[in-house]
Every structure is written in C-alpha cells, then in structure tokens.
Amino acid sequence: MSLRLSIPERLTRARGDLRMGVPVLLTGPEGAALVVAVEGLAPARLAEVRALGQPVLAITARRAETLKARAYDGDLARIVLPDGVDLAWLRGIADPADDLRLPMKGPLQTLRDGSAGLHRAALGLVKSAHLLPAALVVPVPDAFAAESLTRLRLEEIAPTLASLPPMAEVVSARVPLVASSAGRVHIYRPRDGGEEHYAIEIGRPDRAKPVLARLHSACFTGDVLGSLKCDCGPQLHSALAQMAEAGAGVLLYLNQEGRGIGLANKMRAYSLQDQGFDTVEANHRLGFEDDERDFRIGAQILRELGFSAVRLMTNNPRKLEMLKACGLEVTERVPLHVGQTRQNAGYLATKAAKSGHLP
Numbered sequence: 014m015s016l017r018l019s020i021p022e023r024l025t026r027a028r029g030d031l032r033m034g035v036p037v038l039l040t041g042p043e044g045a046a047l048v049v050a051v052e053g054l055a056p057a058r059l060a061e062v063r064a065l066g067q068p069v070l071a072i073t074a075r076r077a078e079t080l081k082a083r084a085y086d087g088d089l090a091r092i093v094l095p096d097g098v099d100l101a102w103l104r105g106i107a108d109p110a111d112d113l114r115l116p117m118k119g120p121l122q123t124l125r126d127g128s129a130g131l132h133r134a135a136l137g138l139v140k141s142a143h144l145l146p147a148a149l150v151v152p153v154p155d156a157f158a159a160e161s162l163t164r165l166r167l168e169e170i171a172p173t174l175a176s177l178p179p180m181a182e183v184v185s186a187r188v189p190l191v192a193s194s195a196g197r198v199h200i201y202r203p204r205d206g207g208e209e210h211y212a213i214e215i216g217r218p219d220r221a222k223p224v225l226a227r228l229h230s231a232c233f234t235g236d237v238l239g240s241l242k243c244d245c246g247p248q249l250h251s252a253l254a255q256m257a258e259a260g261a262g263v264l265l266y267l268n269q270e271g272r273g274i275g276l277a278n279k280m281r282a283y284s285l286q287d288q289g290f291d292t293v294e295a296n297h298r299l300g301f302e303d304d305e306r307d308f309r310i311g312a313q314i315l316r317e318l319g320f321s322a323v324r325l326m327t328n329n330p331r332k333l334e335m336l337k338a339c340g341l342e343v344t345e346r347v348p349l350h351v352g353q354t355r356q357n358a359g360y361l362a363t364k365a366a367k368s369g370h371l372p
Contacts, residue, residue, distance in 0.1 A: 025206035041167030076300030085125035107147030143275030208268035216261035247352025273305030312339035
C-alpha cells in the first residue's frame, strides 16, 4: 500500500527539498521541468542538471531591473545561460551582495516567446521557502523518471500558493506578562505546515465591542536583540503596555520576518543598506517587493478568536486595507510612533515616503 500525499504536504516537502538544493519536478500544460533554487545549488548538482537539458534561469522583474535584463513576462525574466557559466556566475545573478564590486554581469539574453507558467511557479516556490528568488528551470520529458523527487502539478499548486491555508488553534495558556498579569497566549498552526503564529490576549476583551488590536510581524533583531535599525521592539512593548492600560486588547505576533522574506534575506537587505541603499531599494535588488507579507493571516486569526471589529494600532495603511477587505470592521486607527533612533531615522523616513506609512 502506498500513501498519497496531499497538495499542502507535497508543497511543504518541496520547500524543504529546495532549501537543500534538491530539484523538484513541476508539470503543466506546456510540459515538465526540473526546478532547483540557485541558493541551494552545489557544483555537482549543477552538472547533473545541465546534463539533462538546457537550463533557463528565472528571476523576478525586480532583480531583472537591477541587472538591466528585459522582463518580457512582466513579473519575471527568463535568462538564457551563456556557454560555460559556472556556479559563481549564477550566484552573482541571484545575489546582489557583490553588485557594486562586480557590476558587469551582462548583457543578459532573456526569452520573450513561450510560456512562463512553470518559471512563475518555480519563483513562487523558492520565495515561499525564504530563499533568494532565483531558480534554474530545466525542461524534461513528460515521462521523466523521478520517483525520488517531489512532483507538483501547476494547476494544483498555483491556487494553493495564492490562497491562505486554514488556521487551527493548537493550544492556549495563561502567561503573566510584564505588561499585564492577565495575559494569555494562543498558538495557531496553518494546515500547510507553515510557520505558527501567536495571539497574545491582554485581559478579557469583549467580543461584542471593537478590540484594541495590533498585527505585529516577528522581528528577531528588534524584538529580541534590541536592534536600533528599526522600531519593532519599542512598538511591540508599547502596544502591549497600551492594551494593559486600556484593560484589554489582542496582539497578533505573525511569523513574517523581514516583511515576509525571512531572516536570512533580511540580513542580506541590511548588508545592502550598509552599501548605501534604503530599505525598499535593498528589497528590490534582492528580487523582492517592498513588502511580501500577507495580513490576511491576521484577519483569519482575529475571526477565529471571535472578533469582528477592531481599533487597529498601526501606521501601515496596507494593514487597514487588508483587514477591511477580509470583512473586519476597522472602527479606528490608533497611531503607534515610538522607538525612533539616530540609526533608524532614514528607515522610518523611507517607510513614510515610499511605503505610505501614516503620521
């Protein structure tokens, strides 16, 4: 007897494979292809992949813009690999760490004909694994023998990657906090095997009234280490303190580090900021959008907790828009301006000028 894995199970396994440099087999109406993340590639694996066919390097339009490569597919570019390129060349295309030291990487030839469906799905998978958004895509025959590889069909995973997985509460327990002795922590786990998210309840919020709430994205450097490059830690503690002062509230601690790109990529963005780029420019050079977070997660957890209306503590208009789009009533925006330092003044100014953060 053999077990049949569900789509979320296969997606979870595929993310792990990509992080380890193991190819994933993607199939769709235009055929089949092996996908491997550039970040996880080893020289021996690159040689194996090239022996199967002619790889195409898929990068996002944001990264293509930096490299002056034409993104004929709109949101991505398919780069034809020049003869004789090695792993160092591929990593130079994927990783902007040495862009200023070694700026000449082209001219790069990109494809304009044919379907980019498999390449788009490949980048979606690599992004969801919190890797640099660059993937080798190698066409293979539909009957390619790959019993050991994770196999995914485009028509199955495209809607799954775009949708929000159901969330289930695992457990909750009373946790006395510095901000309030009446604290309770709820653990929520998505059914697709993704990161868990937490709801910190202060007091006993009345479900019949708008609750004072904050959607706080995890920030290891700010929340735990006290980094001065951002205002996340002060915002976290100030929000909890204000909820305690009000007598009740709920803070959602969402595991979307680095605006959704993961801690490793956030550190890459910090390194680029040391080269003179602002936070938005750094994200774009890495191949990401300004903000890759999905605030629908917060809306889902709020509904699971029984809330339908919130007084939202935020300076970010996207949070307001997302909660409203998800059917939650936002009765008030409560500004949260704390934690400005000499080191993060430029970061906060960029968020206001380029990301529309509110005063």
